[in-house]
Amino acid sequence: MPVSVTNSHVIYDALRAVDVRLVSALPETWLVHLIRMAEDDPEMILVRLAKEEEGVGISAGAHFAGVKSAMLMQNHGFLASVNGIVSFAQLYKMPLLMLISHRGDLGELDPWQTQGGMVTLPVLRALGIPSYPLSDPVSTPRIIRQAQALAESALTPVALLLTRDLMWEEAS
């Protein structure tokens, strides 16, 4: 599979390094290795969702319990979660680390991903959610660490956009 196992490991190890112990996820192609790593890790609680918005509530529960968490989802899952993000995570000032695969961006071949790809950043901006791309394995651990720190200190959702450059091994 052309999804990068190596870079998925970089991301997963960085999440573990900042003590993320619960991950909620709804599978999509780019996330399959990350989800498998969470599943194979006895120290990680993996919650497979029916719909991404559930993850906002689950992460809030983890935060109340003192457990660091992350959401793994596609950008369309982020779009489907907006009310939960606004009227739970933001209203209640919850730290929420969201790793969002940015489908429908540069190099996308699937036409059905493109509309969501184009509105993802504008929606994140409209919500006032700090957002940063993860585009190379060298800077990824540092940005994940910094994003986690910001989410906890500002008590806010932070979005990390998983880019094609990071997740996909073929030149595209």
Add this chain to the structure above:
Amino acid sequence: MSERDGQRMLRADALAAIYPQLARDDVIVVTIMGAVAVELYQLGHRANFFYLEHAMGLASSLGLGIALSMPRYPVVVIDGDGSLLMNLGTLSTLARYRPGNLTHVVFDNESLLSVGGFPTATSTGTDLAGVAKAAGVPSVVRADTVDDFADVFTQSLAMQELTTIVSKVEPVGPKSFHMDLPLLENRFQFRRHLQHLAARAAME
């Protein structure tokens, strides 16, 4: 089945019947917004109560996140038909992980009471206990009188099995929805309380 001359039970009576258990310091309680939150608050707010004043549908997801993160403590979610119908998928997720320490109470008044009383689909036949059972929730109980409700709730709290209790209630609520508790104060107080519980568990 019903009491009070054909009337359904009152949610306020059901809450009052289980309040001593909810008020236990080591029980973690999450409610939805609106009448349920106000009625519990009026019985006496405790640091272990969190009222999710928006984000309809996510109270059960919140309860799942707490239950998985703090498996040694009983977690109670007090849900309603309108909220649960907005996030039916939650039943499949609850059933998938079936935390034994989670009790999911659904007060079904067949109505979106807090926004004007519009009838929900449970008024035309949708059976939330049936949906929960079909979703795979291991223990699903209907309880439509205060005595039955208090009994099954007490059993569920003592039992290590995910339980959904569905109770038909009258579509009536408090006159005022005012709570003298800013939502952020509730949020930080509740988290601090859970941190104390977690620290206590770590010391044992």
